[in-house]
Amino acid sequence: MALMTDDKPDDVALAVSNLHTTIGTGPGAVRGVDGVSFTVRRGEIFGIAGESGSGKSMTAFSILRLLPTRGRISEGSILFKGEELTTLSEAGMRKLRGDRIAMIFQDPMTSLNPVFTVGSQISEAILQHRRMSATQAQAEAIRLMEIVEIPDAASRYSAFPHQFSGGMRQRIMIAMALSCAPDLLIADEPTTALDVTVEKQIIGFLQKLRRETGVAIMLITHNLNLLAENSDRIAIMYAGQIVELAPTSEIFANPRHPYTQALLNSMPRGHISQQRLVPLAGVPPRIVGKRSGCSFAPRCPMAQELCTTVPELRDCGVGHSARCWFVEGSPRHDK
Amino acid sequence: MSQRIAGPGTLAEQTPPPRSAGGLSRPAEVLLGIITSKKAMFGILVILMVVICAVFSPWIAPHDPAAQSLAFRLAPMFSTAPDGTFHLLGTDHLGRDVLSRAIYGARVGLIVGLSVALIATFIGVTIGLVAGYFGGWIDAVLMRLCDVQLALPAILLAIAILAITGVSLLNIVLILALTQWVAFARVVRSATLSEREKEYVLAARALGFGSARIIYRYILPNVFAPIIVIATFAVAQAIIIEAALSFLGLGISGATPSWGAMLADGRTYLAIAPSLATIPGLFITLSVVGINLFGDWLRDFLDPKLKM
Numbered sequence: 001m002a003l004m005t006d007d008k009p010d011d012v013a014l015a016v017s018n019l020h021t022t023i024g025t026g027p028g029a030v031r032g033v034d035g036v037s038f039t040v041r042r043g044e045i046f047g048i049a050g051e052s053g054s055g056k057s058m059t060a061f062s063i064l065r066l067l068p069t070r071g072r073i074s075e076g077s078i079l080f081k082g083e084e085l086t087t088l089s090e091a092g093m094r095k096l097r098g099d100r101i102a103m104i105f106q107d108p109m110t111s112l113n114p115v116f117t118v119g120s121q122i123s124e125a126i127l128q129h130r131r132m133s134a135t136q137a138q139a140e141a142i143r144l145m146e147i148v149e150i151p152d153a154a155s156r157y158s159a160f161p162h163q164f165s166g167g168m169r170q171r172i173m174i175a176m177a178l179s180c181a182p183d184l185l186i187a188d189e190p191t192t193a194l195d196v197t198v199e200k201q202i203i204g205f206l207q208k209l210r211r212e213t214g215v216a217i218m219l220i221t222h223n224l225n226l227l228a229e230n231s232d233r234i235a236i237m238y239a240g241q242i243v244e245l246a247p248t249s250e251i252f253a254n255p256r257h258p259y260t261q262a263l264l265n266s267m268p269r270g271h272i273s274q275q276r277l278v279p280l281a282g283v284p285p286r287i288v289g290k291r292s293g294c295s296f297a298p299r300c301p302m303a304q305e306l307c308t309t310v311p312e313l314r315d316c317g318v319g320h321s322a323r324c325w326f327v328e329g330s331p332r333h334d335k
Numbered sequence: 336m337s338q339r340i341a342g343p344g345t346l347a348e349q350t351p352p353p354r355s356a357g358g359l360s361r362p363a364e365v366l367l368g369i370i371t372s373k374k375a376m377f378g379i380l381v382i383l384m385v386v387i388c389a390v391f392s393p394w395i396a397p398h399d400p401a402a403q404s405l406a407f408r409l410a411p412m413f414s415t416a417p418d419g420t421f422h423l424l425g426t427d428h429l430g431r432d433v434l435s436r437a438i439y440g441a442r443v444g445l446i447v448g449l450s451v452a453l454i455a456t457f458i459g460v461t462i463g464l465v466a467g468y469f470g471g472w473i474d475a476v477l478m479r480l481c482d483v484q485l486a487l488p489a490i491l492l493a494i495a496i497l498a499i500t501g502v503s504l505l506n507i508v509l510i511l512a513l514t515q516w517v518a519f520a521r522v523v524r525s526a527t528l529s530e531r532e533k534e535y536v537l538a539a540r541a542l543g544f545g546s547a548r549i550i551y552r553y554i555l556p557n558v559f560a561p562i563i564v565i566a567t568f569a570v571a572q573a574i575i576i577e578a579a580l581s582f583l584g585l586g587i588s589g590a591t592p593s594w595g596a597m598l599a600d601g602r603t604y605l606a607i608a609p610s611l612a613t614i615p616g617l618f619i620t621l622s623v624v625g626i627n628l629f630g631d632w633l634r635d636f637l638d639p640k641l642k643m
Contacts, residue, residue, distance in 0.1 A: 064541055066537060066540055066541060069470060069471070094543050094544075094545060095543065096543070097540065097541055097542060097543035098541060098542030098543035098544075099543055102541070102542075103538075103541040105534050105537065105538055105541075106534075107534055110533060110534040110535060111534040111535050111537075111538040112535055112538070113535045113539070113552070113553050113556075113557075114535075114557065115556040115557060116552070116556075124552070125542045128542060128543050128544060129543060173538070176538075176542060
């Protein structure tokens with residue numbers, strides 16, 4: 001891809017190329033992630049958007065290798081700061097998780113252990129990767145709670161998760177994720193379960209974080225409006241593949257893939273008041289076995305004979321590529 | 336940025352200090368639950384009585400449980416011996432005081448019940464956690480082991496093993512534990528199966544925690560409620576089986592007073608002195624019912640679905 005060559009190697013936090021993750025084996029195997037390539041740079045917020053089941057979470061879990069029992073990475077490479085993760089041992093991955101790559105989850109109500117105090121859980125996360133005494137860890141946990149703006153942090157240390165609101169719990173999750181100053185933070189729908197005011201706080205917090213620490217953030221969401229203001233580049237995923245990848249402003253100003261266009265037409269955008277919303281009928285397919293043509297073709301208004309052949313990602317602008325036969329002004333293939 | 340979080344700030348001011356948060360502390364909550372439930376009150380009173388009998392039997396029992404008085408055998412209830420000693424529940428075929436033996440009998444019942452429950456909990460919970468968490472062939476092997484165990488009738492197995500190893504308190508406890516662990520393993524396994532899919536377990540893995548720590552810190556505490564409940568039922572079950580073994584002549588030797596042995600001895604004299612067999616039977620029934628009622632209440636109490 002054009003963008004990758006522009007990057008200085010130490011500027012790239014994560015480089016995923018041609019990643020394939022399958023669930024199950026044999027002819028019934030589902031292609032959860034099917035040939036996904038992208039890079040995330042230091043200090044960048046990289047958005048991944050798509051409907052449920054499009055493979056965006058599966059991509060995240062592939063990076064951390066936290067796949068379901070029958071899932072495995074079958075092909076491709078994940079370079080994290082120059083280190084190949086697909087061949088790393090399980091023990092090596094465990095050292096990495098929570099230390100250099102951290103993740104926060106969709107539902108803060110259920111992602112904390114209900115039987116221990118929030119403080120002890122942050123301390124435990126710290127002690128997992130750092131050598132210090134329990135007292136030091138406690139002080140560090142309180143410091144982290146202050147960083148994520150938990151009021152009265154010292155006394156809230158011994159509160160239980162059920163005594164916290166959803167937004168506060170998500171901030172505790174972020175505190176745990178920050179405990180070891182990660183290079184990459186994967187946020188899987190971090191605000192989906194929260195109301196909009198809390199969402200603004202959490203996202204504002206992530207923004208501040210990447211400015212101050214230079215952490216690379218992968219922000220996974222189905223909410224394109226959220227990405228519009230809060231990401232640098234966006235990958236649109238559909239049926240396990242990236243169908244369009246572009247800088248955020250490009251995606252919104254000049255969407256090239258019919259799926260991206262359909263997504264944008266189906267959601268309200270604040271600045272256009274008279275816009276009619278166009279629903280997108282159908283659901284994304286689960287890809288089992290070989291692909292027969294463009295996976296979006298069955299729902300695509302532009303589908304033609306040519307679409308029964310699988311399209312490749314094609315460049316259609318600076319750092320902009322789309323997986324469609326009808327991307328105008330892009331005669332050359334990406335690969 | 337601080338003015339943006341005014342909401343949580345006010346929340347923090349309203350919430351009492353964390354230690355006493357939630358109104359009542361956990362022990363106080365449990366105590367209140369017991370007092371307000373007839374079931375729990377009855378259960379706990381019976382359990383307390385059994386425990387007091389077992390612990391303080393030398394002080395409570397009116398007579399030496401082994402002292403024989405062949406001249407005053409098979410005396411009915413409320414009888415006074417020629418030497419002036421009063422036997423509230425009469426004497427048995429060797430002239431021993433029935434009440435004293437029943438009080439001392441609580442010791443065997445309690446020791447067997449508690450230690451069996453403890454050992455069975457340990458074995459069953461470990462197997463259940465491992466099977467549920469790792470799944471796959473480990474789960475398959477361990478669960479088939481459970482099936483094998485379930486296929487063998489507990490009493491039959493106990494008789495067979497005791498016939499080989501010989502009777503001792505330790506052997507009985509171990510064998511009964513062997514017959515009781517399956518319930519724990521199966522319940523803990525299924526609870527683990529649902530628990531390991533919870534997001535906080537995934538979050539723990541994303542933090543780099545290993546399997547052992549996740550099982551010990553994240554899964555075990557969250558499947559603890561059903562374990563306590565099954566443990567109470569296991570105590571009752573063990574008391575019954577121990578009594579049954581004694582009744583069948585495979586219990587702890589006759590010198591040590593045990594409810595099952597008293598029942599077995601009394602059976603011979605059912606026609607002349609029916610109280611000999613019925614009194615230990617009553618003791619067994621009462622304590623088992625008490626423990627079961629308490630376990631029943633505990634299950635309801637710990638069931639989060641019944642709260643709020």
